[in-house]
């Protein structure tokens with residue numbers, strides 16, 4: 001379970017990324033975060049695994065405070081949290097297998113990892129992860145020879161090899177075409193359902209949010225302005241999340257299906 005207790009984040013330049021957020025995300029949920037550009041979606045996600053330090057409040061992961069954790073404890077908490085980025089964050093010149101195996105680094109000594117000493121079990125785990133996203137046949141190809149959608153699948157496989165209990169995905173489909181977008185979102189949903197890995201996904205598309213989320217959280221200027229089941233997120237709700245524009249104009253801009 002992820003718990004945010006009265007969390008605020010103010011950047012050094014005074015910009016407010018998050019404003020007193022209080023919520024919890026239960027194991028196995030598929031949460032989609034929506035909101036205008038600058039609403040705080042990335043800050044929200046990156047605060048959860050402490051890629052960003054928060055200014056106030058506390059974030060708990062399975063009962064442990066990631067906000068207060070130091071050294072090994074922080075390392076152990078982070079091991080349970082996989083991260084997926086818009087730009088895939090792969091080592092492009094390394095093989096797919098090597099990239100997926102890098103999900104195992106949290107389980108071994110630095111020296112072993114520098115020498116690339118992965119066990120048979122690690123390799124089996126990495127191969128299983130690649131099979132789960134249907135790209136096992138690409139295991140020994142260089143990552144930069146894959147399409148964008150395939151590269152994103154490698155990054156999902158890396159999170160699976162990490163044995164993450166939570167996956168945070170920051171705009172995972174923003175640079176993909178519609179068909180590939182559907183494939184990657186389907187992968188995330190299948191993993192959520194089959195492995196009960198909690199998903200917290202930032203998306204720009206309202207239609208995708210409605211199609212995949214079990215719960216939608218709407219942010220506006222760092223504040224939660226909607227938090228509910230996807231089925232409760234009506235056009236009016238989205239218009240309020242997306243701010244001051246009139247309803248018709250907003251729904252047109254953000255692609256709410258009529």
Ligand SMILES: Nc1ncnc2c1ncn2[C@@H]1O[C@H](COP(=O)(O)OP(=O)(O)OP(=O)(O)O)[C@@H](O)[C@H]1O
Pocket residue numbers: 011012013015016017035036037038039040041042043044
């Ligand atoms: N490194 C930073 N330094 C200063 N201000 C920042 C920084 N990162 C984000 N902000 C500010 O914090 C607020 C929230 O930004 P954030 O990137 O979290 O929004 P977002 O919803 O993810 O936007 P987008 O959809 O464009 O990625 C914005 O006002 C932004 O300008």
